[in-house]
Amino acid sequence: xxxxxxxxxxxxxxxxxxxxxxxxxxxxxxxxxxxxxxxxxxxxxxxxxxxxxxxxxxxxxxxxxxxxxxxxxxxxxxxxxxxxxxxxxxxxxxxxxxxxxxxxxxxxxxxxxxxxxxxxxxxxxxxxxxxxxxxxxxxxxxxxxxxxxxxxxxxxxxxxxxxxxxxxxxxxxxxxxxxxxxxxxxxxxxxxxxxxxxxxxxxxxxxxxxxxxxxxxxxxxxxxxxxxxxxxxxxxxxxxxxxxxxxxxxxxxxxxxxxxxxxxxxxxxxxxxxxxxxxxxxxxxxxxxxxxxxxxxxxxxxxxxxxxxxxxxxxxxxxxxxxxxxxxxxxxxxxxxxxxxxxxxxxxxxxxxxxxxxxxxxxxxxxxxxxxxxxxxxxxxxxxxxxxxxxxxxxxxxxxxxxxxxxxxxxxxxxxxxxxxxxxxxxxxxxxxxxxxxxxxxxxxxxxxxxxxxxxxxxxxxxxxxxxxxxxxxxxxxxxxxxxxxxxxxxxxxxxxxxxxxxxxxxxxxxxxxxxxxxxxxxxxxxxxxxxxxxxxxxxxxxxxxxxxxxxxxxxxxxxxxxxxxxxxxxxxxxxxxxxxxxxxxxxxxxxxxxxxxxxxxxxxxxxxxxxxxxxxxxxxxxxxxxxxxxxxxxxxxxxxxxxxxxxxxxxxxxxxxxxxxxxxxxxxxxxxxxxxxxxxxxxxxxxxxxxxxxxxxxxxxxxxxxxxxxxxxxxxxxxxxxxxxxxxxxxxxxxxxxxxxxxxxxxxxxxxxxxxxxxxxxxxxxxxxxxxxxxxxxxxxxxxxxxxxxxxxxxxxxxxxxxxxxxxxxxxxxxxxxxxxxxxxxxxxxxxxxxxxxxxxxxxxxxxxxxxxxxxxxxxxxxxxxxxxxxxxxx
Numbered sequence: 124x125x126x127x128x129x130x131x132x133x134x135x136x137x138x139x140x141x142x143x144x145x146x147x148x149x150x151x152x153x154x155x156x157x158x159x160x161x162x163x164x165x166x167x168x169x170x171x172x173x174x175x176x177x178x179x180x181x182x183x184x185x186x187x188x189x190x191x192x193x194x195x196x197x198x199x200x201x202x203x204x205x206x207x208x209x210x211x212x213x214x215x216x217x218x219x220x221x222x223x224x225x226x227x228x229x230x231x232x233x234x235x236x237x238x239x240x241x242x243x244x245x246x247x248x249x250x251x252x253x254x255x256x257x258x259x260x261x262x263x264x265x266x267x268x269x270x271x272x273x274x275x276x277x278x279x280x281x282x283x284x285x286x287x288x289x290x291x292x293x294x295x296x297x298x299x300x301x302x303x304x305x306x307x308x309x310x311x312x313x314x315x316x317x318x319x320x321x322x323x324x325x326x327x328x329x330x331x332x333x334x335x336x337x338x339x340x341x342x343x344x345x346x347x348x349x350x351x352x353x354x355x356x357x358x359x360x361x362x363x364x365x366x367x368x369x370x371x372x373x374x375x376x377x378x379x380x381x382x383x384x385x386x387x388x389x390x391x392x393x394x395x396x397x398x399x400x401x402x403x404x405x406x407x408x409x410x411x412x413x414x415x416x417x418x419x420x421x422x423x424x425x426x427x428x429x430x431x432x433x434x435x436x437x438x439x440x441x442x443x444x445x446x447x448x449x450x451x452x453x454x455x456x457x458x459x460x461x462x463x464x465x466x467x468x469x470x471x472x473x474x475x476x477x478x479x480x481x482x483x484x485x486x487x488x489x490x491x492x493x494x495x496x497x498x499x500x501x502x503x504x505x506x507x508x509x510x511x512x513x514x515x516x517x518x519x520x521x522x523x524x525x526x527x528x529x530x531x532x533x534x535x536x537x538x539x540x541x542x543x544x545x546x547x548x549x550x551x552x553x554x555x556x557x558x559x560x561x562x563x564x565x566x567x568x569x570x571x572x573x574x575x576x577x578x579x580x581x582x583x584x585x586x587x588x589x590x591x592x593x594x595x596x597x598x599x600x601x602x603x604x605x606x607x608x609x610x611x612x613x614x615x616x617x618x619x620x621x622x623x624x625x626x627x628x629x630x631x632x633x634x635x636x637x638x639x640x641x642x643x644x645x646x647x648x649x650x651x652x653x654x655x656x657x658x659x660x661x662x663x664x665x666x667x668x669x670x671x672x673x674x675x676x677x678x679x680x681x682x683x684x685x686x687x688x689x690x691x692x693x694x695x696x697x698x699x700x701x702x703x704x705x706x707x708x709x710x711x712x713x714x715x716x717x718x719x720x721x722x723x724x725x726x727x728x729x730x731x732x733x734x735x736x737x738x739x740x741x742x743x744x745x746x747x748x749x750x751x752x753x754x755x756x757x758x759x760x761x762x763x764x765x766x767x768x769x770x771x772x773x774x775x776x777x778x779x780x781x782x783x784x785x786x787x788x789x790x791x792x793x794x795x796x797x798x799x800x801x802x803x804x805x806x807x808x809x810x811x812x813x814x815x816x817x818x819x820x821x822x823x824x825x826x827x828x829x830x831x832x833x834x835x836x837x838x839x840x841x842x843x844x845x846x847x848x849x850x851x852x853x854x855x856x857x858x859x860x861x862x863x864x865x866x867x868x869x870x871x872x873x874x875x876x877x878x879x880x881x882x883x884x885x886x887x888x889x890x891x892x893x894x895x896x897x898x899x900x901x902x903x904x905x906x907x908x909x910x911x912x913x914x915x916x917x918x919x920x921x922x923x924x925x926x927x928x929x930x931x932x933x934x935x936x937x938x939x940x941x942x943x944x945x946x947x948x949x950x951x952x953x954x955x956x957x958x959x960x961x962x963x964x965x966x967x968x969x970x971x972x973x974x975x976x977x978x979x980x981x982x983x984x985x986x987x988x989x990x991x992x993x994x995x996x997x998x999x
Contacts, residue, residue, distance in 0.1 A: 126330050127301045127310045131275050134328055140257035142275070144241030153255035160254040160270055160332035162339055174217045178209075188367075200830055200961070238269040258329040264322055264512070268314045271336045272327030274298050279323035279502075279544035279552075281513055282314055285449045287337060288669040293321045293513050297546065306694075306719065307337060308669060322502065322513040323544070341720055341747055373812065377819055410800055410841065414848030418793040426777040427786040428760065434772040436797065437755050438790030440736045442661060442861040444783065445727060445753065447741040448668035448678060450762045451780060453644045457514045459522035460645070461609060463600055464493040464638030465582055471522060474645055476510050480525040491526060492581065493638045496614040498523040498530045499537055500554045500565040505529075515610065518642045519567075537563070541625050551576075553631055555619065562619040564630050570601040570639060573613035580636040581616075589636060601639060608677025609641030643677070650682045653781040661860030662787065666714045667723050667749070675716040685713050694718035697725070705729050723749035736864045740775075740783065742767055754864075757783060784857075791861075792852040798868060800847040803921040806877040807840055807914045810884030814910065817885055818892075824899055826892045826906040831962055834953065839911050839946040843918040846939035850922060873924075880920070880982060884913045887978045904954060904964040905971060911950050912979035915943050920986040927990050928983075 126134060135141055145153070178184075187209070194202045236251040241259040251269035254260070260272055262280065274280070274296050281293040288308040297311055307315070314320075314327055316336040333339055374395040381391035418435045422428070429435050449455050456475035461468060462482070469490055473480025482490050497519040503512025505524065510517045520530055537556035545552035551568025566573060574594055579586045587593075604611045615634040623629055657664050664684060668675050672691050679685045691714045697705055709729040715722070723739075727749050730737045739746070739753035742763040750756030750770040758771035759778040768774055775782045811832055818826050869877075888910045895902035918939065919928050934940060952958060955966050967975070 125304070126273050127305055127312050128303075129273070130300050131273065131298060131328070134273050134330070138257040138328065138330075140259070140328060142241075142259065143244040144259040145255075145257045146243050150242060150253070150255050150258070153257065154253065157255055157335075158333055159252045161252050163334055170217075174213060178213060184367075236267060236269055239263075254329055254332055256329050256332060260327050260329060262314065262320050262325045262327060264320050264324060266320050268316055268318050268320065270316050270329045271331040272314050272329050274312045274314060274325055274327050276326040277323065277546075278325060279546065280320065280325040281322040282318050283321040283514065284308070284315065284318045285455060287315055287318055293515060295546065296325065297548075306717075308717070322516070373816065377816065380819070410804070410844045410848060411797060413845055414793060414797060414800070417849060418789055422786055422789055423776075425785045425789070426775060426779060426782045427789075428774040428776055430772055430774070434755060435790055436794050437736065437772075438738070438787050439792075439794040440862045440864050441738045441755060441787055441790070443663045443665065443730050443735045443737045444657065445665045445667050445723070445730070445737060445739045445749070446780065447746050448666055448670055448675060449644065450742045450759065450778070451740050452650050452666065452682060453646050453678060455644060455762065457518035457610070457642050458645050459518050459640050459642045461604060461641035462490050462493060462522075462638060463604070463641070465489050471525065473521075473525060474648065476505070476508075476517065476521050478521060478524045480522075482526065487526065488584075491528070493614050493640070494523045494526050494528055495533060496565045496616055496637060497567060497612075497640060498528055498533055499539075499556055500552055500567045500614075501530055515612070515642065519612075519640060522640065522642075541630075543627055543630065549627070551631070553627075555625070555630065562621065562623065564617045564619055564634070566615045566617075566631065566634060567612050570611055570613040571598065573615050573634065574598060574636055576631055577615055577634045577636040579633075581638075586635055597636065597639075604639060604641045606673070607641075608671075608674040609643050612640050612642075614638055614640065643674075646678055646682045647780060649779065649781040653784045654683055656784050656857060657787075660784075660787065660857040664713070665726075667718055667726060668714075668716055669718060670716060672716040675714050679714045689713065691716055694722045697722060702729070706733065709733075720746075720748050724752050727752045734863070734865070736861065738783065740780070742778070746770075788852070788857050791856050793848075794862070795853065795856070796848050796850050799850060799921045800844040801868060802873060802877060803847060803914075803918050804836075804840060804844055806880040806917060806921075807884070808836070809877055809881030810888070810910060810913060811835070813881050813885035814888045814906070817889060821889075823889070823892070823896070824903075826888065826903060827910070828903070828963060831903075831907050831964070834962060835907075835911050835914065839950055840914055842942035842946050843915065843939060846936060846942040847918065847921060849938055850936050853923070880917055880986070883982045883985060884910055884917070887913060887981060891975065891978055900963070900965045901967075901971075904967055905975060907962075907964060908950060908954065908967060908972070909975040909979055912947070912975050913982050915946060916979055916983035917986075918943065919983055925990065925994065927987055 124137075129137070139145075139149075178187075190202055190206055190209075237248055238251040238254055238258075239246060239248050239261040240254065241247075241261070242249075246261065254270045258270075259275070260269065262268065268282065275298060277296050277298055280296045282296060283293050284307075294308070295311065296314060299312055301310065301312060313330070314325075315338070316331075317338045331337075331339075378391050378395045382388070415435050419429045422435065446452055454475045458473065458475055459471050461470055463469070465488075467485065467489055469485045470483040471480055472483060501516045501519055503510065503516035503520055505511070505517065505520050510521075523529065534556075537558045539554050539556050540562070541555035543549075543553040545568070549568070550572045551566055553564050553566040556563050556565060566576075574589075574597055577589050577594075580589045580593065580597070581587075601611050601613070614637045616637060617630075617634045619630065654664050666675060666679055666684060672693055676685070676691045679691070680687065685691075690712055692708055692712045694715070694717045697708060697715075697718075700708075705725060706729050709726055710733070715726065718726075723746070727737055727739060731752075731754070736755075737753045738755040738757055739749045740757040740759075741747075741750055742759035746758075747767045747770040750758060750767060750772075755773060756771040757773045757775060758767040760768070760774045760776040761778045763774070763778075773786065811827065814826055818824070888906050891909045892902050892906040895905050922928060922936070922939075923931055953962050954964055959965060
């Protein structure tokens with residue numbers, strides 16, 4: 124129902140209520156009918172469910188198959204080793220995601236909302252959850268509105284609705300019946316749950332509670348969204364499938380070949396299992412999880428809290444950021460930036476509600492009188508850096524404080540004796556103050572209204588006749604200021620006769636025009652630089668706001684988001700258009716104004732449909748559905764509503780847009796490092812597969828047994844892979860375009876390079892194995908140590924596809940140097956301590972170690988030569 128079209132009497136009849144409210148008995152019956160006034164939260168995921176979710180990866184499923192197959196042939200040591208790594212991976216992932224959920228709970232406000240109602244004809248304070256349609260609620264300045272209600276009494280009441288509509292200025296509320304269809308921002312006789320009374324007081328009759336409120340509808344829209352799959356999950360899902368298929372194929376070929384040759388069934392099963400173990404990078408899931416966890420930890424230090432590990436990497440391929448304006452790009456603090464007085468335009472410096480600032484190139488005589496009027500005709504307050512009241516009036520007080528004028532001190536000399544409050548019809552406010560036995564009227568309001576009531580203007584301490592030409596001159600100045608998205612207020616005064624009758628008609632006439640104040644919700648200071656960096660990084664930034672077109676365009680121009688000739692499109696202009704037309708507009712326009720939550724979802728849908736990876740930022744309830752729909756939903760930790768935080772993938776703990784850019788850079792670095800260690804682990808596994816496969820083809824005994832391969836894959840390979848996960852970001856990481864979300868993790872050249880590296884490992888290892896084959900235990904130990912050392916040299920190659928190790932710095936990643944030393948030391952312990960019996964190896968001579976080092980270094984030397992030749996060709 125469009126209650127804003129109904130008279131108060133009709134609403135009373137519809138809801139069977141009156142100005143005295145309903146009875147307690149009626150309230151209980153209505154709770155049974157309508158339910159409690161609560162937003163239903165989505166069922167929380169239990170800790171156990173979070174833990175189980177860690178086992179969904181195809182790679183983990185393959186490891187479970189390997190555990191079952193290994194147990195089948197009685198290799199219980201291998202079963203224990205693989206089981207430990209699977210459990211280790213699950214615990215790491217669980218701890219990080221559980222901590223993120225707890226951090227989000229800590230960000231929530233714990234206070235229980237109360238409501239003052241009329242029941243049984245008397246005022247009562249009740250829990251807001253017990254409100255029902257038909258209740259009469261009393262609304263006071265500073266209170267949060269507990270339900271959607273039709274205004275039945277308004278005394279200068281204004282609400283701050285930015286959390287719901289995106290509007291940065293307060294909205295006046297009245298009891299008038301509205302005609303025609305109105306959007307939320309235009310429903311001046313309705314107050315909405317979750318918004319705040321910024322000024323005045325009033326009464327309302329409750330229309331909707333719980334999930335029926337506008338906030339409730341938005342919460343319901345969020346529940347309709349399906350769980351997102353990140354690009355990294357897709358990549359590793361595909362990788363896991365291919366590894367599984369490859370392992371099954373190779374094992375089947377070897378098993379069948381062995382059986383055809385007449386080899387014993389059990390021996391061939393053991394060989395096939397050894398091949399399967401070699402094919403599966405057992406340490407990969409754990410290395411990915413730990414790398415993402417370390418990335419999350421670094422992001423927390425940069426004021427970005429990730430709720431899901433996998434979402435970290437998604438930031439790296441984000442190519443569109445859709446951002447709200449109010450509170451995200453701007454400070455959500457109205458600030459006076461310009462004054463027009465004494466026929467002079469005076470710029471005022473400073474940001475937000477800070478008292479620091481000056482009146483540029485002017486003297487106190489130029490602006491003092493106008494500033495005094497703005498402070499006296501004002502109902503807000505500033506105490507000890509805390510603000511109370513309407514944001515517009517607060518901005519005027521802060522401006523006055525910059526001139527060392529406080530309302531409290533001023534009212535000691537000019538005590539208020541009468542007030543004509545602001546209302547939306549008159550569009551002005553007047554106070555009557557007394558000074559040295561004289562009475563003065565001080566007025567502020569809409570420029571056109573104020574100027575029409577003026578007969579003179581004030582300039583250089585003198586009163587001058589305000590003729591038609593001068594009026595037009597002042598109105599043109601107003602239009603010029605408004606074109607720059609300044610919210611313009613006019614100031615005027617009048618000395619009153621001592622016997623004046625206190626009425627609008629008598630007081631608000633023959634006023635003296637003094638000047639204008641122009642204010643704006645200013646952009647955050649770091650935004651312009653952050654947007655410029657996004658542009659260099661190939662990331663498109665779009666503004667989606669509920670604010671006015673002129674305001675949105677002015678802010679967009681200030682922060683460098685658009686050029687002067689670029690269009691701004693409103694929600695009304697995209698309402699009901701075809702998908703193809705919307706897609707065209709979305710591709711061309713970067714600023715959308717006066718849009719609804721559904722419009723935001725449509726825009727995000729259009730962007731995603733066209734292959735974009737979309738991040739959506741916001742702090743209000745109105746942002747929540749789009750946050751849920753986007754690939755990365757980014758909520759504000761300080762000013763953000765609980766609803767927006769619940770819908771998000773990431774929360775900015777400092778509400779700073781620039782933190783998103785830091786997070787994107789971190790995401791790109793994490794993806795680069797994941798790619799490095801995946802290439803490292805897969806090329807090493809390929810080397811192991813080729814060693815076993817070619818040995819079987821040639822009729823050699825197994826050069827490596829399953830427990831040795833597991834040791835290499837889980838331990839000696841694991842530490843260097845982890846160190847690659849924290850490799851320093853390469854220069855220019857934010858100067859390149861984002862990767863496409865459907866792009867494969869490896870190109871054809873990557874696969875060829877991995878096969879080439881694997882082939883070198885295979886040839887070197889089999890060469891050493893064959894050299895000592897007469898003593899199988901010693902030959903196997905040599906092969907075991909040689910392939911392990913091959914992989915230590917190979918990890919140095921994987922630090923960069925193009926640059927030589929000596930160019931990026933041998934010691935630029937000390938973690939990697941330490942990991943290599945640790946891995947070699949552990950290998951030495953396995954070979955030269957009683958552990959050798961467990962791994963079925965024997966001690967090597969000093970010459971043997973030297974030989975293994977010399978052969979394995981060839982993979983590094985050849986790769987360095989290839990990089991040198993490749994760079995030389997590129998330079999030519």
